Amino acid sequence: MLRSLRGPSGAIALLAVVAGCTSRMSGSPATGGMGGTEASAGGGAGTSPGGTTGMAAAVDPTDSALDRLTRVEYLRTVEAAFPGMALPAVELPADGTDGIFTTNAPSRLSDFTAYFEAAETLGATIAEKLVARCTWAETSAACVHDQLGPALRVAYRRPSTTNDETVLSSLLSRRLAEGAPVEEALATAVARLLLTPDFLFRMERGVASLPNGAGRRLSDHEVAARLAYLLTDAPPDATLLALADSGALGDRERLRAEAARLFDGPLGEAAAWRFVVEWLDLDNLEKRPQTGDLGSDVVASMHAETRALVDHVLHQDQAPVRELFTAPYTFLDARMAEHYGVRGTFTDEPERYDWKGEQARNGVLTHASLLTALTSSSRDKDVIPRGRVIYTRLLCGELELPDAALMNQEVADRTKDPRCAGCHSLMDPMGRAFAVYDGVGRYQSATVVPGVIDTGEVQGSFSSVAELGGLIVASERFETCVTELAFRQAFGRRPRPAEADLLATLHTAFAGRGSFRDLMLTLVSSDAFRERYDSAEENRCAP
Amino acid sequence: MSQSRVPGRLHIHRRALTKGLLGLGAAAGAAPLWKLLASRAFAQEGATPKRLVLWYVPEGTEEAFFWPKQPGALSINMASVLKGTEAPNIEEHESWILQPLEPFQSRLALVRGVFNDWKLGGLDYHFHQGRSVLAGSGPDSLEEVVGTALRGGAPFSAVRLGVLGWTQANLPSRQIFARGGSRIEVNWSPADVYNQVFPGAIEAGGESLTGEALKRRFQSRLALLGSVGSELRAVECAGGKDARIRLENYLESVERVEGETQALLAEQGDDPSTPSPGTGVVELPANAVERAFWRKTSTFPETGRLMMDVAVATLALDRTRCVAMQWSATEYEGHDAYDFHRQETKNAGDHPISHGQANENSPDERGSPVAKRDRARTFRWYNDQLAYFLERLAATPDGDGTLLDNTVVATMTDAGGMNHNVKNLPLMVFGAGSQGQLVEVVERPHTDYLRALARTVGVDPGAAFGDGVEAIDALL
Numbered sequence A: 001m002l003r004s005l006r007g008p009s010g011a012i013a014l015l016a017v018v019a020g021c022t023s024r025m026s027g028s029p030a031t032g033g034m035g036g037t038e039a040s041a042g043g044g045a046g047t048s049p050g051g052t053t054g055m056a057a058a059v060d061p062t063d064s065a066l067d068r069l070t071r072v073e074y075l076r077t078v079e080a081a082f083p084g085m086a087l088p089a090v091e092l093p094a095d096g097t098d099g100i101f102t103t104n105a106p107s108r109l110s111d112f113t114a115y116f117e118a119a120e121t122l123g124a125t126i127a128e129k130l131v132a133r134c135t136w137a138e139t140s141a142a143c144v145h146d147q148l149g150p151a152l153r154v155a156y157r158r159p160s161t162t163n164d165e166t167v168l169s170s171l172l173s174r175r176l177a178e179g180a181p182v183e184e185a186l187a188t189a190v191a192r193l194l195l196t197p198d199f200l201f202r203m204e205r206g207v208a209s210l211p212n213g214a215g216r217r218l219s220d221h222e223v224a225a226r227l228a229y230l231l232t233d234a235p236p237d238a239t240l241l242a243l244a245d246s247g248a249l250g251d252r253e254r255l256r257a258e259a260a261r262l263f264d265g266p267l268g269e270a271a272a273w274r275f276v277v278e279w280l281d282l283d284n285l286e287k288r289p290q291t292g293d294l295g296s297d298v299v300a301s302m303h304a305e306t307r308a309l310v311d312h313v314l315h316q317d318q319a320p321v322r323e324l325f326t327a328p329y330t331f332l333d334a335r336m337a338e339h340y341g342v343r344g345t346f347t348d349e350p351e352r353y354d355w356k357g358e359q360a361r362n363g364v365l366t367h368a369s370l371l372t373a374l375t376s377s378s379r380d381k382d383v384i385p386r387g388r389v390i391y392t393r394l395l396c397g398e399l400e401l402p403d404a405a406l407m408n409q410e411v412a413d414r415t416k417d418p419r420c421a422g423c424h425s426l427m428d429p430m431g432r433a434f435a436v437y438d439g440v441g442r443y444q445s446a447t448v449v450p451g452v453i454d455t456g457e458v459q460g461s462f463s464s465v466a467e468l469g470g471l472i473v474a475s476e477r478f479e480t481c482v483t484e485l486a487f488r489q490a491f492g493r494r495p496r497p498a499e500a501d502l503l504a505t506l507h508t509a510f511a512g513r514g515s516f517r518d519l520m521l522t523l524v525s526s527d528a529f530r531e532r533y534d535s536a537e538e539n540r541c542a543p
Numbered sequence B: 001m002s003q004s005r006v007p008g009r010l011h012i013h014r015r016a017l018t019k020g021l022l023g024l025g026a027a028a029g030a031a032p033l034w035k036l037l038a039s040r041a042f043a044q045e046g047a048t049p050k051r052l053v054l055w056y057v058p059e060g061t062e063e064a065f066f067w068p069k070q071p072g073a074l075s076i077n078m079a080s081v082l083k084g085t086e087a088p089n090i091e092e093h094e095s096w097i098l099q100p101l102e103p104f105q106s107r108l109a110l111v112r113g114v115f116n117d118w119k120l121g122g123l124d125y126h127f128h129q130g131r132s133v134l135a136g137s138g139p140d141s142l143e144e145v146v147g148t149a150l151r152g153g154a155p156f157s158a159v160r161l162g163v164l165g166w167t168q169a170n171l172p173s174r175q176i177f178a179r180g181g182s183r184i185e186v187n188w189s190p191a192d193v194y195n196q197v198f199p200g201a202i203e204a205g206g207e208s209l210t211g212e213a214l215k216r217r218f219q220s221r222l223a224l225l226g227s228v229g230s231e232l233r234a235v236e237c238a239g240g241k242d243a244r245i246r247l248e249n250y251l252e253s254v255e256r257v258e259g260e261t262q263a264l265l266a267e268q269g270d271d272p273s274t275p276s277p278g279t280g281v282v283e284l285p286a287n288a289v290e291r292a293f294w295r296k297t298s299t300f301p302e303t304g305r306l307m308m309d310v311a312v313a314t315l316a317l318d319r320t321r322c323v324a325m326q327w328s329a330t331e332y333e334g335h336d337a338y339d340f341h342r343q344e345t346k347n348a349g350d351h352p353i354s355h356g357q358a359n360e361n362s363p364d365e366r367g368s369p370v371a372k373r374d375r376a377r378t379f380r381w382y383n384d385q386l387a388y389f390l391e392r393l394a395a396t397p398d399g400d401g402t403l404l405d406n407t408v409v410a411t412m413t414d415a416g417g418m419n420h421n422v423k424n425l426p427l428m429v430f431g432a433g434s435q436g437q438l439v440e441v442v443e444r445p446h447t448d449y450l451r452a453l454a455r456t457v458g459v460d461p462g463a464a465f466g467d468g469v470e471a472i473d474a475l476l
Helices: A037-042 A071-081 A113-133 A140-156 A162-177 A182-195 A220-232 A238-246 A252-264 A266-279 A282-287 A296-316 A334-340 A368-373 A383-394 A421-436 A465-473 A476-491 A497-513 A516-524 B014-019 B033-045 B099-107 B125-132 B142-150 B190-197 B211-233 B241-268 B297-316 B350-354 B369-394 B446-456
Strands: A215-217 A329-332 A351-354 A451-454 A459-462 A531-533 B051-056 B108-115 B159-163 B177-179 B182-184 B322-327 B337-339 B344-346 B407-412 B427-430 B437-445
Touching (some): A071 A140, A113 A140, A113 A182, A140 A162, A162 B211, A182 B211, A220 A238, A220 A252, A220 A266, A220 A476, A220 A516, A252 A266, A282 A368, A296 A516, A329 A334, A334 A368, A383 A421, A383 A465, A421 A451, A421 A465, A459 A465, A476 A497, B051 B142, B051 B297, B051 B446, B099 B369, B099 B427, B142 B177, B142 B322, B142 B446, B159 B190, B159 B297, B297 B337, B297 B369
Parallel strands (some): B108 B437
Antiparallel strands (some): A329 A351, A451 A459, B108 B427, B177 B182, B407 B427
């Protein structure tokens, strides 16, 4: 029962993680990844698996979390359950993050009031549309079965049961008996549907214990939900649900084919785009002060350029991910051409343009979107955020920020001061390579700042962003980093020690053609994707 | 003092007056409903309760413009002037930021020497400074600890309000409230909170619910939550320990709102003509319930005013004994920030300014004169608002005195001075110990401040905020 675990104080023990620049990068199972710096810095409150405050949770970040739907997932699931209805806007709790990606896997929420109000608001609108479709007062159970049964199946991502329907029809009958008008009583029943844990959370009860007892093997419907939310940010569609119904998803090849279908579809493209946006901090673009001077149309075109390249590389060409950072071509519309100072005839739609040597641009690292998003108005302007994104997001390196007292001091040379140099001696040379671009990504100078990178795993010298990018993406470290990030996105946790083989398999799949599609399809075909883990004995519960 | 300040009293909506239901100056023989409700609750407990109000402003202050020169008896120097970007000089600028609060200085205790004690180590000081402000290293924030203890017959243990932080809702540093180790997200629409605290007060079309409809709404919610609660209690296994804690949190939330709703239903009684008690108590700006109102920077002052009015109404009608208000225009890049001294919107946030950046004249200098001037003006602007709030409390009858007499108002912030300097947090407490004094303490962790605030209203916080049980005695 739910009461059993909470002690009198309700307090939760702490888990502290210390990270550092100088000695290691994340990536090995159960030592880095989500437990690292950015997870702690960005995790939702009380949420960060490696969090360090009193509000952090004693969650083993290699355990499977009970994931709550994100805002997008919630809204898309309601829309899919009640198609064709114009639904009102509702305020939902803010999404959590693991430091890079939007996810509620590491998030513990303590106040669900917003969900209550959203359910009541949506319930009222939906009831208004449904009330005339059935004799709800006279034949409550039959009406619930006929009118809400299909919605239950979509909303809960599994076949609806008699009990599911009874819960709603009982509530409907109770409210009618208490004197509520039919539409009002129906609104309460619909709201109830939207407050059921099977809707709000990704409930993974499983169908059988794993051989070692440390978790459960998931049902086909639970796998379908994982698959759909991962690859499309949406619930399973009718095709996927039907396959889960028939038990066909137990077939690895069938599952892979379904994953390919979802990945290749428009929602799949949008989800992959979100992955890249969050991976590279491109969602900072609109937040930069200087974008106000550019105008929203230019900002939109910046996004459009990068989106076109991402769609092209990840989907249309299924090219190696590294091409995102090495492509000697881009996609320009007229506004971006003007922004970059490129001559030629362009339209309102981004079209492929091969760089002709007048500017040294190669891939996303030289896109105005990223250069603008990673601009700072602090000292040395853009060096730190641009260097940081390479170190932390392309190489999965970890940072440790100094304490506040040091941040208030003037430091003569942060790349030499021992309190700062561990990180800055790595990041700053990389950040300075971008000096040829201004704060909105325009080419401003031919003055190249040559640099050296030496992280132990990645070594070399560079005299341009293109050379730097080439060094990075040619490294094995880049491959393992992307592999790890995909794992993290898929599972909402970091790898377990026993999953070293899986990581190696994923790495192999990715290192081959280097395609994001291959990586994701291999990932969802793994045993781990069909399993839920609860590592410690005290964490387990009998099914 | 702000020129636009409205004389301090609760606004009475015209419709409510014409119905003769409400009003501080209601006709003889017809006691206003709010007074009846409040007195009924207080009668059960025997005395007018003590209340606590927490006032959170982000980013700290600029010290040279804030503190008086001398400790001891407080005398806000009304002759101080901040002309422009002159270098901070305590001889010329002392307590300039405090000037709006001069009418209340006899109730004010300033506390200097407290630092933000985010002791658990840091990977991001924004994260830890913000998160520790109200909770220290404990699982519950101050308003939760105090509100639960003070609740008495009030429907809500604590009411949390906020302004303009919705774009930052994902940033942990903006999530200052917590319960059981998990965050509590502020509802950034004061109108929404008004309708939660006074259900049915604002309905589509401007009418409020009365009698039967309101009663049905409560019953409907109780039926809904009761059904959800039953299901949650029956869950045997949904994953590991973490999964169960998440469902426990959900269940606790269900049960808490059930309790609140039951209290509201009981208070509503059976009279079918009784309107929502909140009807017309707060004057709502046009479109206050719409996202376009509370999400817009340009309505920041109006949203803030509404937040304060809702807070006063909430206390006056004894909906709660503890209110926390979170101001946040702190990091508003890309959404236009509010320019506190020009009273307009602009393109750089309060947070970059606190780092000495994003100013028109010296974008790259940390702690530039322009940034310091803007930081000082920002904090003073917030004090203008605080003065308005205190006026409202002072103008609201409560027991034998006013609401201000029965309320401790305490300010919170995450930083002392510019650039997240954690020392010398600018702390102000009205209505507790050492009134009319500048109290100097020596490097006391802010958890001592949290514990002291709990004790000012008779609540023993124990070890709620982390290690230690010390408090700043001067405030008691």
